Amino acid sequence: MTTTHLELTGVDIEFPTPSGPFKALDNVNLKIKKGEYISLIGHSGCGKSTVLNIVAGLYQATKGGVLLDGKEVNEPGPERAVVFQNHSLLPWLTAYENVELAVNQVFKGKKSKAEMKAWIEHNLELVHMTHAMHKRPDEISGGMKQRVGIARALAMEPKVLLMDEPFGALDALTRAHLQDSLMEIQNELNNTVIMITHDVDEAVLLSDRIVMMTNGPEATVGEILEIDLPRPRNRIELADDPQYNHYRAAVLSFLYEKQRKPEEGGAAKPAKEKKLAQDVQDTPEIAAVSAEETTESADKVKAA
Ligand SMILES: Nc1ncnc2c1ncn2[C@@H]1O[C@H](COP(=O)(O)OP(=O)(O)OP(=O)(O)O)[C@@H](O)[C@H]1O
Numbered sequence: 526m527t528t529t530h531l532e533l534t535g536v537d538i539e540f541p542t543p544s545g546p547f548k549a550l551d552n553v554n555l556k557i558k559k560g561e562y563i564s565l566i567g568h569s570g571c572g573k574s575t576v577l578n579i580v581a582g583l584y585q586a587t588k589g590g591v592l593l594d595g596k597e598v599n600e601p602g603p604e605r606a607v608v609f610q611n612h613s614l615l616p617w618l619t620a621y622e623n624v625e626l627a628v629n630q631v632f633k634g635k636k637s638k639a640e641m642k643a644w645i646e647h648n649l650e651l652v653h654m655t656h657a658m659h660k661r662p663d664e665i666s667g668g669m670k671q672r673v674g675i676a677r678a679l680a681m682e683p684k685v686l687l688m689d690e691p692f693g694a695l696d697a698l699t700r701a702h703l704q705d706s707l708m709e710i711q712n713e714l715n716n717t718v719i720m721i722t723h724d725v726d727e728a729v730l731l732s733d734r735i736v737m738m739t740n741g742p743e744a745t746v747g748e749i750l751e752i753d754l755p756r757p758r759n760r761i762e763l764a765d766d767p768q769y770n771h772y773r774a775a776v777l778s779f780l781y782e783k784q785r786k787p788e789e790g791g792a793a794k795p796a797k798e799k800k801l802a803q804d805v806q807d808t809p810e811i812a813a814v815s816a817e818e819t820t821e822s823a824d825k826v827k828a829a
Pocket residue numbers: 540541542547549567568569570571572573574575576741792794
């Protein structure tokens with residue numbers, strides 16, 4: 526539990542652009558332990574997806590690199606499963622068949638047909654999708670599709686689960702349900718997770734540590750906040766917890782005081798930024814990051 530499992534060391538990346546190389550990341554360093562739940566948070570366009578894509582092996586760092594259990598990562602692999610924001614399911618396959626595809630890829634020749642079936646069903650059960658496992662994506666809701674995407678990733682038994690804004694496209698209530706499911710699953714499986722989010726409450730509720738990134742270009746890790754809240758975590762109880770609200774305020778302070786969004790950000794995505802701006806409005810203690818409670822933010826968490 527205490528040794529480094531995943532390590533990013535001195536990661537730089539430069540993208541070629543028509544106006545010359547664009548250095549998106551500069552000297553990103555991060556050590557993650559087995560079973561840790563890490564959230565990456567930062568303003569739109571700072572480089573969060575780029576970090577995740579480098580860990581996934583989809584992008585190659587220009588300098589530095591990634592080690593997983595001491596082995597260099599330089600291509601995608603099933604030990605690093607990715608869940609994207611827009612549930613990338615194959616539309617002509619049922620939920621079961623979508624998971625089966627990934628399971629075949631990883632376990633062919635290692636599990637019998639009956640074992641494979643049981644394993645697929647088990648993973649769909651973990652995300653509460655047993656009742657709809659023979660439905661196609663166009664027959665189920667967005668939240669259910671995202672559940673299937675998570676089941677598919679979990680079914681590959683990855684060493685690391687990488688999630689790029691997995692609940693970003695969902696309404697608040699569905700998102701809250703999925704967060705709770707994910708916490709339950711995490712309690713059982715103890716996966717190593719890196720999750721990108723724009724939602725401060727989501728980050729505090731789910732994470733062991735929140736990695737806050739500076740604005741780009743040449744973005745890097747700004748601060749790392751350890752979330753020392755006992756598990757299992759209950760969103761209703763935490764809404765009135767001073768420590769929870771202190772963590773929440775610390776993240777908002779980083780984003781809105783220390784890393785103010787540059788006035789004109791080409792890559793800015795208004796909806797996401799609006800969500801963060803709302804969070805700041807809901808957090809009056811942001812100016813003096815103290816352990817004071819905020820009833821407004823508490824109400825917001827309760828309502829989610
Ligand atoms: N393939 C690429 N070629 C050129 N530039 C890129 C490429 N991928 C990302 N970038 C640039 O790198 C920076 C970081 O992008 P990235 O997608 O990682 O940001 P992000 O933090 O995930 O943003 P968001 O929150 O909006 O998803 C941006 O300025 C982006 O334009």
